[in-house]
Amino acid sequence: MKTTDALPLVLWLTASTASAQVSTDRLVNAAREPQQWLMYSGAYDGSRFSPLDQINRTNVQQLALQWVFQTGVRGSHETTPLVIDGMLYMTTPQNHAYAIDVRTGRPLWHYERNLPKEMSLCCGPQNRGLAALGDRLFLGTLDAHMVALDAKTGRVRWDVAAADADKGYSFTGAPLVVKDKVVIGVAGGEYGIRGFIDAYDAESGKRAWRFYTIPGEGERGVETWKGDSWKRGGAPTWVTGAFDPELNTIYWHRQPRTTDVRRQPAWRQPLF
Amino acid sequence: MRMRRSWMRATLAAGFIGGLTLHLAGQAPQPATTTKTRNPFAGDSKAVTDGAVLFRQECMFCHGVAARGGMRGPDLTTGSWNHGGADSDLFETISHGIPGTAMPANKLTEDEIWQVVTYLRTLQQPPTAATGDRSRGETLFFASGRCSSCHIVNGRGGRLGPELSTVGSARSRAYLIESIRDAGRQLTPNRAFGDTIALKYDTVTAVTSDGRTIVGVPMNEDTFTVQLMDTSERIYSFEKSSLTSLKHEDRSLMPSYDASRLNNNDLDDVVAFLQSLRAVSAAPKKDGSHENH
Numbered sequence: 417m418k419t420t421d422a423l424p425l426v427l428w429l430t431a432s433t434a435s436a437q438v439s440t441d442r443l444v445n446a447a448r449e450p451q452q453w454l455m456y457s458g459a460y461d462g463s464r465f466s467p468l469d470q471i472n473r474t475n476v477q478q479l480a481l482q483w484v485f486q487t488g489v490r491g492s493h494e495t496t497p498l499v500i501d502g503m504l505y506m507t508t509p510q511n512h513a514y515a516i517d518v519r520t521g522r523p524l525w526h527y528e529r530n531l532p533k534e535m536s537l538c539c540g541p542q543n544r545g546l547a548a549l550g551d552r553l554f555l556g557t558l559d560a561h562m563v564a565l566d567a568k569t570g571r572v573r574w575d576v577a578a579a580d581a582d583k584g585y586s587f588t589g590a591p592l593v594v595k596d597k598v599v600i601g602v603a604g605g606e607y608g609i610r611g612f613i614d615a616y617d618a619e620s621g622k623r624a625w626r627f628y629t630i631p632g633e634g635e636r637g638v639e640t641w642k643g644d645s646w647k648r649g650g651a652p653t654w655v656t657g658a659f660d661p662e663l664n665t666i667y668w669h670r671q672p673r674t675t676d677v678r679r680q681p682a683w684r685q686p687l688f
Numbered sequence: 689m690r691m692r693r694s695w696m697r698a699t700l701a702a703g704f705i706g707g708l709t710l711h712l713a714g715q716a717p718q719p720a721t722t723t724k725t726r727n728p729f730a731g732d733s734k735a736v737t738d739g740a741v742l743f744r745q746e747c748m749f750c751h752g753v754a755a756r757g758g759m760r761g762p763d764l765t766t767g768s769w770n771h772g773g774a775d776s777d778l779f780e781t782i783s784h785g786i787p788g789t790a791m792p793a794n795k796l797t798e799d800e801i802w803q804v805v806t807y808l809r810t811l812q813q814p815p816t817a818a819t820g821d822r823s824r825g826e827t828l829f830f831a832s833g834r835c836s837s838c839h840i841v842n843g844r845g846g847r848l849g850p851e852l853s854t855v856g857s858a859r860s861r862a863y864l865i866e867s868i869r870d871a872g873r874q875l876t877p878n879r880a881f882g883d884t885i886a887l888k889y890d891t892v893t894a895v896t897s898d899g900r901t902i903v904g905v906p907m908n909e910d911t912f913t914v915q916l917m918d919t920s921e922r923i924y925s926f927e928k929s930s931l932t933s934l935k936h937e938d939r940s941l942m943p944s945y946d947a948s949r950l951n952n953n954d955l956d957d958v959v960a961f962l963q964s965l966r967a968v969s970a971a972p973k974k975d976g977s978h979e980n981h
Contacts, residue, residue, distance in 0.1 A: 517915050517925045522908040573843040
């Protein structure tokens with residue numbers, strides 16, 4: 417073996433005896449573990465930047481293929497994999513999820529979901545990735561469920577219906593773990609949803625709160641919506657947000673009110 | 689057993705009468721229309737025989753000789769169906785298979801599928817009254833019996849053994865008892881095809897170059913590498929060239945629970961709990977995960 421192989425091997429051996437648990441502490445201090453990718457954006461600041469520099473402009477031309485893993489799923493893969501303690505966790509279109517041994521490219525488990533034949537998806541049956549906490553991974557599904565998977569076996573720990581997929585709701589983005597909650601934004605702005613951001617208890621799957629991005633009856637700003645058009649105003653939230661632990665504040669993107677492709681637009685003001 | 693035979697006789701008799709009535713009415717059973725919602729051969733005794741022959745040719749390999757469960761397929765006589773038990777559900781399952789499982793699609797004609805369904809309906813066991821206390825069995829499962837240290841039921845439990853969330857639909861009572869009392873005897877109840885084909889347990893023992901011995905279940909393996917989970921549920925990935933030895937054995941990691949570990953009363957309670965673990969409704973199972981082997 418070349419010496420360049422020895423270093424990753426040592427790191428891996430160290431990692432294999434370390435706990436595969438992803439603690440809240442590790443998530444907050446993700447920057448201290450640049451060899452991992454603990455969440456969709458790498459770290460809570462959402463920068464999506466890796467400070468690793470073993471591979472740089474002077475040696476990049478020496479990169480050699482080590483392994484190929486073929487998912488067998490067709491379509492563009494919009495996922496960002498997580499890399500945690502020697503394992504790579506990824507999703508594919510149609511809500512497949514895989515755990516792959518980083519050293520060899522061998523899959524250790526494969527999660528599949530029976531999706532309804534008809535779903536309202538503007539832009540493909542995509543999924544942008546998983547979130548991790550403890551020994552669990554969290555997935556938002558195209559039929560608007562939140563699922564917790566066991567990280568070691570891919571078995572379902574809980575599966576809850578978050579919204580009615582028949583009404584245009586779906587999850588396509590990666591969730592964000594914040595403390596003991598799993599936060600996710602919704603897709604379906606083209607189908608007349610009322611956008612929201614949800615938080616689920618990581619242990620039980622119970623919904624802890626829902627924040628609507630369009631005001632409802634009696635709420636500030638609803639008067640700017642004609643009639644009951646606020647019910648179908650869009651404002652989806654599928655881009656994964658960021659979290660500032662010191663300020664205890666989540667930053668989340670909301671798409672502008674989107675035109676329900678079936679209806680005429682009405683004058684209206686989203687909440688924020 | 690006596691009860692079962694007379695029940696079957698009664699069903700066949702009803703089938704005869706039903707078939708006879710249809711003929712008297714001048715309506716021979718017609719092949720299914722495109723809606724595929726109801727079995728057009730229901731009660732037709734010839735369809736039962738044809739279906740039995742087809743079952744033997746196409747299904748027995750996985751589902752066992754009397755559909756009591758076999759190589760990979762569940763027991764089809766429990767009256768409880770993981771993917772829906774209506775005629776249309778069975779048609780769909782046989783025709784298209786179950787994605788994500790070992791059940792394949794079958795290239796049978798519509799008539800042939802209905803014949804198999806007709807045969808399967810004659811095999812249904814009447815629901816057996818549980819002899820144990822289900823809720824006490826649940827307590828035993830998750831606490832003192834320590835079954836949940838290796839088995840998941842409805843999201844709770846350990847990882848070494850198979851998930852048991854719907855085992856009541858998949859396996860017979862007799863098989864469940866054997867699996868507890870004599871855990872390593874056979875992986876699936878279909879040794880009829882002999883040891884070369886029957887599914888085997890696979891316990892792996894790896895000895896590393898620095899003298900560590902790791903015993904566990906393989907998660908994946910190729911010519912050069914092996915990935916294992918040990919009995920503490922820790923995952924390893926090894927290059928075989930770095931190991932001193934790697935041994936595969938056809939033995940189960942599950943200990944046998946004889947009467948001294950689990951008395952007959954407790955066994956009845958645990959089995960009653962396991963038998964109650966069935967698919968919730970006729971709706972198709974939502975999703976599944978499987979290890980790569």
